[in-house]
Amino acid sequence: MNTHPRIFVAGHNGMVGSAIVRQLLAQGVPRENIITKSHKQLDLTDQYAVRHLFQFEHIDQIYLAAAKVGGIYANNAYPAEFIYSNLMIETSVIQEAWRAGIHKLLFLGSSCIYPKHAQQPMAEEALLTGQLEPTNEPYAIAKIAGIKICESYNRQYGTDYRSVMPTNLYGPGDNYHLANSHVLPAMIRKFHLAKMSMEGDLAGIVANEQAHGEIPVDILQMLGLLRDDEGGELAFLRHPHSIQLWGTGTPYREFLYVDDMAKASIHVMNLDKAIYDTYTSPMLSHINVGYGSDFTIREMAEKVAKIVGYKGDIEFDATKPDGTPRKLMDSTRLRNMGWLPEVDLEAGVRMAFEAYLAESSVT
Template sequence: MPMEEKKKRIYVAGHRGMVGSAIVRALNVRGYADIVTRTHAELDLTNQAQVADFFASERIDEVYLAAAKVGGIHANATYPAEFIYQNLMIETNVIHQAWKTGINKLLFLGSSCIYPRLATQPMAENALLTGPLEPTNEPYAIAKIAGIKLCESYNRQYGTDYRSVMPTNLYGPGDNYHPENSHVIPALIRRFHEAKHASSKEVVIWGTGTPKREFLYVDDMADASVYVMELEREAYDLHTRPMQSHINVGTGEDITIRELAEAVKETVGFMGALVFDADKPDGAPRKLMDVSNLAGMGWTAKTSLMSGLKRTYEHFQNPDSTNSSE
């Protein structure tokens, strides 16, 4: 990477979130020094006027759009209007103002939930919009699909280089450990940790334990994001056929929720039993990404699940630690 490229002024939207903070770490490791960030209090990305003023006043060269409202099954079911509204507003404001102020390079981060509930496994990029979505997170998925199509549309009409990466289920330092609104790994870590310290005899897990999920350590996701952004446009376009501007990011391997619970139990050191509550929703039966396109670009995940869980639990116990990528 030429030195002048390292001098680019890069805006990371959502830098306090799990993904955004990992992207900042990845950029710092690669020698990018001029990184622009704003907290929600400083810049409300759902506010069109604030976003317009921000882009007009800053000399941004590239954007990583990692800001989003995210949550697990319970949060998606409880706050569907917030999930679709806030994510749509963030995407439309940032992508439009980036174009309006002459920013040619942007990376949009989506989610594997964009694919149909019963998509052929593993899910390839061309499965998008080929069937009904998973009902439990449909509003969020529709917002993320809109983000992909925004990038595609601006590229088609204005010749911009707006790229999209679709990560599988992410976990790692900076995750949300809320007892009801978190994703499965942070929820399990908290539950097992509290049960361990309370000397509980069992931990109850939502669902049957049979659905299969793929999990990617967040620093691997950040590494892939910067890798994709640094690719020459010809190399990126080679793997994103016409009308398909997004790339899957994952490990290409999945495990059952039961196996995941056992792994988290071992990581935390909980000695009690696992009980599965089959009355609670399972979500989609399987969500495995086809990551052959990204592998063809030269990138594969590096962090094993057990290693990632160990680092994540260490960070959960010591949130001030930033040593998350060793």
């Protein structure tokens, strides 16, 4: 007899959502109990479409992992899209979950909710105590709103909507588009492209571009490549001796393997409410999820370069923004609830790089 809950994973094609599906299956949830919809099938910003789904599917739990995400460049370039899309997804799904009588929901936020100069490591109590990092403020405000929407529905309607705030995530299914990816996947792709360029592997670079999106002109120049104006074909001008990364390399960042995040999400979703309430309050209900230690961007670049096999120089462009100086999460509450990360950082980056190669169809 199938006694498992019926679970809707919003954003199942994304890095976090796909990891949640993997872990639910690994923990014995039957595939038929996991409801997923692609963006083509369901626009989560369309409240009426979401209402229609919830009316006809008997859903017990929702993992709200869908979001519009990106790195510093994307957040800076498209602030309206980031705040609008994320607010609409959150309000549509949470409102319609309540309307349909779905009382269990887990909202996935981001460490960027905390002030730019928050005391380190950042505890949950740091929320709304200072100015946000300007480069991703619209996204952060949307994620803060998501937390407060969950808290408000819990207070007014007695729902059990919980929130988890992950640190920087990486792993299978990550976004490697150089115009809008986060720092670690951007490093993986840049160093791998540079390695192929140094080896004269033009066919590999072309295949990589087809798999992960067009390489911007400034990166092509860095790689010693030129694109033909007419046919768009690539040709070598020279072999690169260095790769340049944004900022000074001095900010600290914490990184968590995405399957650890998925396990944490399932752990928090299924915690007995009395235990969850012991570590939270109606006005401070979110839980941090972190690795427990952080590294400078320069240190991470050196680790990634070694794993990828890139042997050239690494330079930093100090004219570009660094973002928040440090973002180390205080995950004491979650650890007291019985969760610990399992994947070592170096092992995790190796697995992420292997997944990237498989997704690129490049060897």
